[in-house]
Amino acid sequence: MKTRLFEIFTSIEGEGILYGTKTLFIRFAGCPFSCFYCDTPDALPSDSGKEYSISEACNLIDKNLQNNTYKVNFTGGEPLVQHESVNELAK
Template sequence: MIVNEIFYSIDGEGLRAGELAVFIRLAGCDLRCSYCDTGYALDGNAGTEMDIREIVEEVKGYGCRNVTLTGGEPLIHEGAQELVETLTQNGFQVNIETNGASPIGQFLFPETIITMDYKCPSSGCEESMLLENLGFLRQQDALKFVVGTAQDLERAQEILEKYRPKAMAYLSPVFGRIEPASIVDFMKEHHMERCRLQLQLHKYIWDPEARGV
């Protein structure tokens, strides 16, 4: 696998927001979202080649039980399932951040959290969404809508009402593009009690362009 970076920080979003975690960022992504904030990891060659044993040994060195597997898009990598299985066998709780365009069914281990995006219209990638993934999400998982426009908010509401996923849903503003207060107003207007507003903590703690945080 090509690993873009491994670092120790807090989860900035999702169910474990604010908790310490070791991040494994794999290089390469099959989407090109308009608001992507990890453009440095889009190229599949943007990193160092490591085998699963090397990755797990480096993660062990941080002494943290939480692991967040991210990208790029981690699920497009051959060996991703083996990596997750190996991490869980070594006692790690793995949060898998995925873009919603790859099948998630083979990653539903008891020790995993799936944090799956649904790409709203402003992303430019909504046509790539695998809608069947919505039916696989469990109560322990998270469904994230990154929203930058009113149309995005309306689409998120439509998806939640139509598919009624079991996972907790999050509305996360594109940083600097939409006011969080307007998202709260939309949630109140439409009585979205099964949804949470979530800001990307790491962008408020550190420089929004900072890496390895």
């Protein structure tokens, strides 16, 4: 199985009840919607980002996880376009 990721980065959550917590953001590539308020239009094309095997993506995520990272945020694009990958990576 392959997945297409746009970027992976650690930052401080800026929204919701976990505002201020250290978070690993996994941004998936591709989105079938055209929301006028999209904050990451570069991640919308399904061929944006880079293709990885699930094993490669897991290794990349492990390398980016830092101490005291409180949560992981699957974002996009639209992560559920690749729902099988999200399911595998969440394990």
